[in-house]
Amino acid sequence: NLAIPWEDTKAFLSSFEQVAKACRWPKEEWVARLLPALSGEAEQAFRSLEAGDREDYGKVKVAILRADALKMEAQRQHFRQFCCQEVEDPRGIYAQLQELCSRWLKPERRSKEQILELLVLEQFLASLPQDLQVWIQAGGPDSCSQAPPRVPSGRWGGV
Incomplete structure (x- = not known):
């Protein structure tokens, strides 16, 4: 194959x-x-x-x-x-x-774990404010662990 x-x-x-x-x-x-x-x-x-x-x-x-x-x-x-x-x-x-x-x-x-990561990442992004979603998606993460650990201070309030 x-x-x-x-x-x-x-x-x-x-x-x-x-x-x-x-x-x-x-x-x-x-x-x-x-x-x-x-x-x-x-x-x-x-x-x-x-x-x-x-x-x-x-x-x-x-x-x-x-x-x-x-x-x-x-x-x-x-x-x-x-x-x-x-x-x-x-x-x-x-x-x-x-x-x-x-x-x-x-x-x-993709492994089962990779598919689960994509589903969790999708839900994670959906739970965030739109501008923060766009900022994180710009980094092209394949999983939540690849999302930035911190957001730029002062842009998204308490997030």
């Missing part, structure tokens, strides 16, 4: 960086060496950058991870906002919900 490189963006980029360091590639070459592997959303994220930023691996990585986080958020919203107007085929609706949930949580590549 051959894994698709961009199926787990963070893991793929981490592996790429380990190889780049092990091979002692100069950091200026990393983008050029990553380019042949770009596809789908990762390639679109790269193309959305200004020409000068396309040579900066750090900026390329941030753009790719941001695109990945936006895709996951869109999948979560599709699942959470699903609504059927007419119930003609309950099994079909159930199957559609299962598909939407699988696209979001990806149970074929």
